[in-house]
Amino acid sequence: MSSAGSLAGRRPHGTRRALGVLWAMCAALMLLAALPAAAQGPLSLDGERAQAVDAWAAVTLLPDPGGRLSLDDVLQRRDDFTPPTGPHANLGVRQDPVWLRVPVKPVADDNGQWVLAIDYPSLDRIDVHVVAGSVPLRSVALGDHLRLAERPMATRSHAVALSLAPGEESVLYLRVHTRSSMSVPIQLSKAGAFHAEESAVQMVQGLLAGVALCLMLYALGQWLGSRDPMFLYYAIAVAGIALFFFSYYGVGAQYLWARSAWMTDNAAPVFVLLGLGGTSLLVDRLLDVRTDGRRLSLALRAIAVLAFVTPALFVGGLLSYRAASLVATVLGPLPVVLAAGFAWRRARAGDEAARYVLLGWSTYAVGVAVQAALLRGAVDSNVWTQHSFQAGWLCEIVAFLRVLGVRAGAYRRQAARAQHERELMSRMAHTDALTGLPNRRGLDLALQDMLAQASPTQGLAVYVIDLDGFKDVNDRLGHDAGDALLKQAAARLRGSLRSHDVVARLGGDEFVILARSISDEAVAWRLGEKLLSAFESPFEILDGHACKVGLTVGFALAPQDGSQGADLLRRADAAMYTGKRAGKGTVRRGGASAGLASV
DSSP: OOHHHHHHHHHHHHHHHHHHHHHHHHHHHHHHHHSOOOOOOOEEEOTTTOSEEEOGGGOEEEEOGGGOOOHHHHHHTGGGOBOOOSSTTBOOOOSSOEEEEEEEEEOTTSOOEEEEEEOOTTOOEEEEEEEETTEEEEEEEESTTSOGGGSSSOSSSEEEEEEOOTTSOEEEEEEEEOSSOOBOOEEEEOHHHHHHHHHHHHHHHHHHHHHHHHHHHHHHHHHHHHOOHHHHHHHHHHHHHHHHHHHHTTHIIIIISTTOHHHHHHHHHHHHHHHHHHHHHHHHHHTTHHHHOHHHHHHHHHHHHHHHHHHHHHHTTSSOHHHHHHHHHHHTTHHHHHHHHHHHHHHHTTOHHHHHHHHHHHHHHHHHHHHHHHHTTOSOOSHHHHHHHHHHHHHHHHHHHHHHHHHHHHHHHHHHHHHHHHHHHHHHHHBOTTTOSBOHHHHHHHHHHHHHHOOSSSOEEEEEEEEESHHHHHHHHOHHHHHHHHHHHHHHHHHTSOTTOEEEEEETTEEEEEEESOOOHHHHHHHHHHHHHHTSSOEEOGGGOEEOOEEEEEEEEETTTOSSHHHHHHHHHHHHHHHHHTTSSOEEEEOSSTTOEEO
């Protein structure tokens, strides 16, 4: 075997050895990563080098089952503290208190003035003890059980100003106890850096609150204008979740309910449940679930009822904080979980609103997943994980705003179609199908309206007209020719009048004309003569047949001859029949005596 072949034969064994070494190295790295970090020396504080220092790297912890350990007990057990093994600054859900130990040492030329801040406003109680050697120097209470005026610093986060001895080691002992997740992002900052960071957070929260307020007011305005409950549900959803964020980030305790320790301590589950109830009803409406998803609609409404009832029970003392939080945690993802398949089917069928709902849910789901992982202690506690839920919700609520527009547009089009259909039905009910003129119902409505506006100076002339010779044309040329003649006769009558006058067909070859603003009999007579003249020329009907028909006209004037529509029509009709008997092709006026005609 050649040397090349020999090398080829040895290569697989060398490759396996290399892979084995690589796997061993990876396993060692994973093992090292799983081991707790070795305890380090005190955290060096040098304001010249860093205005803000993350203290978690120097933290060690001691569990306190039952919450029985005092500071003296903890000082005697300082060697029992161990480095945390979980994600950065996140201890997850813990029923019992935990003691944290943070050794710090300002450099010799530092002034020793630092601010200790824990930027997780939902923590219930934090007891901070400053110890030098074994001597307690200062103890202070923090937490959301305190009103703003009772806090060492009037800030949304838990903060206290410390005076530390430059060049000497001090130890901070923090006893943390909370009903919520134990996220403890500890930072030591110079006062200027602390307030600058606080201002930035408040500016962002203020901008987001402004957006939420604008969306809520817009929805309420739309609801008041349209009475569509979809907009009210949107306003409730926005208001509830926005107030939850006010509580979660401590802005509510700083500005909205600074004097209420109960609100500071308990507002979060109340508002998140109210927002969830509004969201469930909103999803039911946005996706129009009731039309072909009755069970899903019932489930969404049941979630809403439970979400609204739970805060009432909690506020009334019938449910504990932990129970209310558990209900919020369980119900939170249910609207998305239950309705996602329905929305997907709707989106595939071309429903634009469902597509925007899915788009909003995709970002919301990411935010909820990160938030759930944060609350369960599965991810680091930092600015990104703490704000993921808010960012996802903001994207969702903006997407829902677009859905509101789509749905509102669809409802407007549907209402317009319904209105058009009603108008069409009304026109069909009040319009002669052959000529397009008003029929007897349409004539009655028009006559009633015109009589209400008639006066001695602005009278109304009512003409009853019958075609002369129509029966002969109809019998000789057939009904199709007769229909064509009636259409042309209607058009010729319409063309002889003003735009605000009305021509109606009573039936057969009988027509009625209502002419506004005619009070003088001479003017009315001239209009009648004009109508006779309009029919002097023959009509061209089917297959080029020419035929000539005339008119006999009777009229009455309002209010001179009467103020009731039936009386005026009867008198005009009597005058018309008098003209028929007198030889046709005439105009006559119906006198004031009912049923009589006079020339």
